[in-house]
Structure formats: structure tokens, C-alpha cells
Amino acid sequence: MSRLVVASNRVADISKPGSAGGLAVAVGDALQELGGLWFGWDGEVTDTPRSPQPRLTTSGRVTLAMLSLSEEEYENYYLGYANSVLWPVLHYRLDLAELDAAYLRTYRSVNQRFAHALGGLLKPDDVVWIHDYHLFPLAAELRAQGFGQRFGFFLHIPFPPPDMFVALPGYEWLIRCIFSYDLVGFQTEADRVNFQRVVQEHADGVLEADGRISAFGRTIKADAFPIGIDVETFRAMARTRKADDQIEKLRRRTIAGVNIIGVDRLDYTKGLPERFKAFRLLLENYPENRKYMTLMQIAPPTREDVDAYADIRMELEGLSGAINGAFGDIDWTPIRYIHRNVARDVLAALFRGCEVGLVTPLRDGMNLVAKEYVAAQDDENPGVLILSRFAGAAETMDEALVVNPYDANEVAQSMQRAATMPLEERRERHAALYKRIERHDVSRWRREFLAALGVGQEVHQA
Numbered sequence: 121m122s123r124l125v126v127a128s129n130r131v132a133d134i135s136k137p138g139s140a141g142g143l144a145v146a147v148g149d150a151l152q153e154l155g156g157l158w159f160g161w162d163g164e165v166t167d168t169p170r171s172p173q174p175r176l177t178t179s180g181r182v183t184l185a186m187l188s189l190s191e192e193e194y195e196n197y198y199l200g201y202a203n204s205v206l207w208p209v210l211h212y213r214l215d216l217a218e219l220d221a222a223y224l225r226t227y228r229s230v231n232q233r234f235a236h237a238l239g240g241l242l243k244p245d246d247v248v249w250i251h252d253y254h255l256f257p258l259a260a261e262l263r264a265q266g267f268g269q270r271f272g273f274f275l276h277i278p279f280p281p282p283d284m285f286v287a288l289p290g291y292e293w294l295i296r297c298i299f300s301y302d303l304v305g306f307q308t309e310a311d312r313v314n315f316q317r318v319v320q321e322h323a324d325g326v327l328e329a330d331g332r333i334s335a336f337g338r339t340i341k342a343d344a345f346p347i348g349i350d351v352e353t354f355r356a357m358a359r360t361r362k363a364d365d366q367i368e369k370l371r372r373r374t375i376a377g378v379n380i381i382g383v384d385r386l387d388y389t390k391g392l393p394e395r396f397k398a399f400r401l402l403l404e405n406y407p408e409n410r411k412y413m414t415l416m417q418i419a420p421p422t423r424e425d426v427d428a429y430a431d432i433r434m435e436l437e438g439l440s441g442a443i444n445g446a447f448g449d450i451d452w453t454p455i456r457y458i459h460r461n462v463a464r465d466v467l468a469a470l471f472r473g474c475e476v477g478l479v480t481p482l483r484d485g486m487n488l489v490a491k492e493y494v495a496a497q498d499d500e501n502p503g504v505l506i507l508s509r510f511a512g513a514a515e516t517m518d519e520a521l522v523v524n525p526y527d528a529n530e531v532a533q534s535m536q537r538a539a540t541m542p543l544e545e546r547r548e549r550h551a552a553l554y555k556r557i558e559r560h561d562v563s564r565w566r567r568e569f570l571a572a573l574g575v576g577q578e579v580h581q582a
């Protein structure tokens with residue numbers, strides 16, 4: 121029987137609901153259910169001499185093994201190669217990539233250090249599941265130490281087409297690293313196809329008859345595993361007594377007939393300025409919505425030490441101020457912009473209480489907010505989801521109003537359409553969406569990934 125070991129850049133405190141982002145929620149749920157070991161960075165940056173051994177704690181059925189980063193590692197690995205090179209390029213934003221040779225060197229050395237620390241905890245038959253772009257080389261480094269078990273990798277963000285991928289310094293080495301895994305999972309079929317093209321066009325890769333792919337003398341499985349949410353739990357969270365009070369309070373505080381909600385980390389990939397501009401256009405082109413529609417945008421701070429994030433923050437504050445100044449009145453604020461974290465149960469209630477969910481990233485691996493919005497709705501009188509065609513979620517959520525997030529006109533028209541959509545149509549769309557997110561929930565995602573890694577039901581508590 122094998123133990124499940126998960127490695128991801130950040131290890132979240134899974135005992136505190138509401139403290140975690142997309143990846144942490146999904147992985148935390150899977151580990152809580154199965155038990156096992158979760159390895160990664162504890163979020164601390166310190167230059168005091170550190171023990172090479174990870175700090176161990178337990179949280180329920182999960183052992184957490186955590187390391188901190190030095191100042192230089194934080195700058196060059198986390199802020200540098202991971203978030204100023206890989207994040208923008210994998211989100212098709214070559215214009216925002218900061219190419220610096222020191223970034224790649226430190227990215228590699230941090231992955232080596234992590235591999236040594238994790239290696240000290242690994243048992244030969246552990247099943248190791250590594251997550252996301254921070255840790256592409258981790259399996260290669262572990263294999264270099266002699267570990268021979270199965271390694272799986274899941275990429276939570278998009279995989280771009282070859283022309284973009286090859287803009288990454290170190291792209292050939294990265295592809296080679298990916299081939300140290302036995303299974304590589306992507307969010308969508310489009311990502312998988314992009315990966316296959318990169319391997320065929322830039323690594324002499326060959327597609328085998330059984331669908332696996334060969335390069336660098338290894339044959340691996342690459343497939344799409346669209347991530348889901350814990351639908352039942354989220355739905356229940358939106359239906360507590362406290363949630364009812366929250367919704368009641370929302371309705372009392374605003375004179376709006378229609379509340380539109382957006383919830384996103386304050387990230388340039390989420391299309392927030394474009395969203396605000398579309399809302400402005402809605403107020404200009406459909407003046408009947410003044411004092412009738414309100415956009416509530418919750419956007420907690422994230423990666424504030426990266427310049428591009430400070431820029432987007434200033435831009436958003438400028439835009440919301442200008443729109444509120446131009447259209448607001450003493451009894452109506454068009455945009456309520458909340459720049460902080462909100463507890464998950466409050467988010468669930470707000471989703472349920474808002475008539476329109478606006479999810480318009482310029483590019484997104486999946487986007488869990490889209491699924492959470494659907495999960496929270498009342499079947500009898502559901503709200504309408506507006507969803508970017510460039511979110512991975514759009515591949516399987518076509519009953520949403522699917523929009524081009526760059527086209528302010530189209531987004532404004534969709535808001536108008538959502539706000540005036542007949543009940544019958546709202547119900548039909550919601551029922552179809554709900555059925556699909558329920559069927560493809562987070563536990564199915566985890567089961568299918570682990571089954572494809574060849575461990576099926578045998579993974580058990582450590």
C-alpha cells in the first residue's frame with residue numbers, strides 16, 4: 121500500500137478554512153480525505169541559518185513538512201523565475217516577462233534544495249504528486265538522487281502554444297524536466313494539445329499509438345484533468361443561517377435591483393480593468409441600469425512585491441474611482457471594490473445573493489470561482505454566470521454566457537442580457553451547469569489523476 125505525498129510551492133494551513141487559494145483548497149481537500157504528507161514552502165523568508173530538514177507538523181490526517189526561503193531565493197525563485205517569468209509566459213503575456221539569468225539559476229537551486237529535503241522523508245513506495253509551475257524540475261532532481269517510484273505532475277495554469285513556450289529561458293531544460301514524470305496533467309484539452317506540439321516541434325517527441333508521448337528516452341502519459349470543487353460543501357456553506365443573514369444585509373445595504381459579483385486575486389490575468397471598462401459601458405449604453413445595477417468586486421492582494429501587480433492595483437483604483445465619480449450618487453455607488461480577503465463562507469453567501477457572476481479572466485488555467493458561483497445558486501431562482509472564453513472552465517461550461525473579455529461591448533451586452541434573462545432560461549442554464557460541476561467535482565479530479573498514475577484505490581492513510 122502506498123502513501124500519498126503532495127509537493128507544492130506553498131503549504132497552506134488547511135485547518136483554517138478561508139486562508140487558502142485555488143490550489144490549496146483543491147489539494148487540501150484531497151489530502152484531508154486520504155491522509156498523507158504535504159511538502160512545500162511555509163511562506164516565511166529568513167536569512168538566519170536554516171536547518172536543511174523540513175519542519176514537521178500535523179493537521180488532522182495530514183503531516184505538513186515545510187521549509188522557508190532565503191531572501192535571495194524569495195527574490196529570484198518565487199518573485200523571479202516563477203512569478204515574473206513562468207506565470208506571465210504561461211498566461212500568454214510575453215510582454216510582462218522579466219528575463220534574468222539569475223532567476224533561472226535560483227529556480228534550479230531551490231528545486232535541488234527542496235528535492236534533498238523531500239528525499240529525506242520519502243519511502244520507496246510513496247506516490248508523489250507534484251503541483252504547479254514552481255516545481256517543474258522537482259521529479260528530475262529526485263530521480264537524480266536515485267528515487268525510482270512514480271511521479272505525477274499537475275499544472276494548474278495554462279500551457280501555451282509553442283511560439284510562446286519557447287520564449288522561456290531554459291525551455292529545453294524544462295521540457296526535459298517534465299519528462300521525468302510518469303503522468304503530466306493539464307486543466308484542459310487545449311493545454312494538452314499545446315504541450316504535445318511543444319514536445320513534437322522542439323524535442324523530437326513522438327506520439328505513441330496508445331496516446332502516450334516519447335522524448336529524451338522516456339515515454340510518459342499526458343492528459344487533461346479539469347479540476348473541480350467540493351460542490352456539496354460549497355453549496356451547504358451558501359445556505360446556513362449566517363449566509364441568509366449575510367444576503368439579507370447585502371440587499372438592505374444596496375438599492376440595486378441587480379448585484380453583479382466578481383471575486384478574483386488582484387492579478388493582471390484576471391481581466392479586472394477590462395471588466396470595469398465593460399461595466400462603465402453598460403452604464404453609458406443602458407442608462408436604465410443606473411441606480412439599478414451594482415458591481416461588487418472582491419480582489420484580495422497577491423504577490424505585491426512584483427511590479428506588474430502594483431501597476432494593476434493603481435489602474436483599478438483609478439478606474440473604479442472614475443466610474444463612481446462619474447455615475448455615483450448619494451444613495452448609489454456603482455462599483456464596490458473590496459481589496460482584501462473574505463472568509464469562504466461569506467463569499468459563498470455573496471455568490472448566492474448576487475444575480476450575476478462575472479468571471480472574465482484574460483487567461484486562466486481553470487477558474488474555480490466560476491464553479492463556486494454555480495454551486496451557490498438557488499435552483500428555483502438562479503443567477504447567471506458570465507464566463508470568459510479564455511478560462512479553462514469555458515471548455516466544459518458552455519451554458520454560461522461565454523464572452524471575449526477583451527471586447528467591452530460584448531461583455532456589457534452580456535451583463536444586460538444576464539440581468540434581463542427570463543427565469544425559465546436561467547433555470548435551464550443553471551441546471552445543466554450544476555449537473556456537470558457536480559459530476560466533475562474535486563474528488564473525481566483527484567481520483568482520476570491518481571488512477572491514471574496507476575494507484576487507484578490503493579493509496580491510503582500514512
Ligand code: ADQ
Pocket residue numbers: 138140141142143145146276277347383384385418419420460461462463464467484485486487488489490492
Ligand atoms: P487562482 O488563480 O487562485 O488559482 P481560482 O481558480 O479562481 O484562481 O481560485 C481562487 C480561489 O480563491 C477560489 O476558491 C476563490 O473562492 C478563492 N478566493 C478568491 N478571492 C478570495 C477572497 N477575497 N477571499 C477568500 N477567498 C478567495 C489557480 C489557477 C486557476 C485554477 C486554480 C486551481 O490560476 O486557473 O483554477 O489554481 O487549479
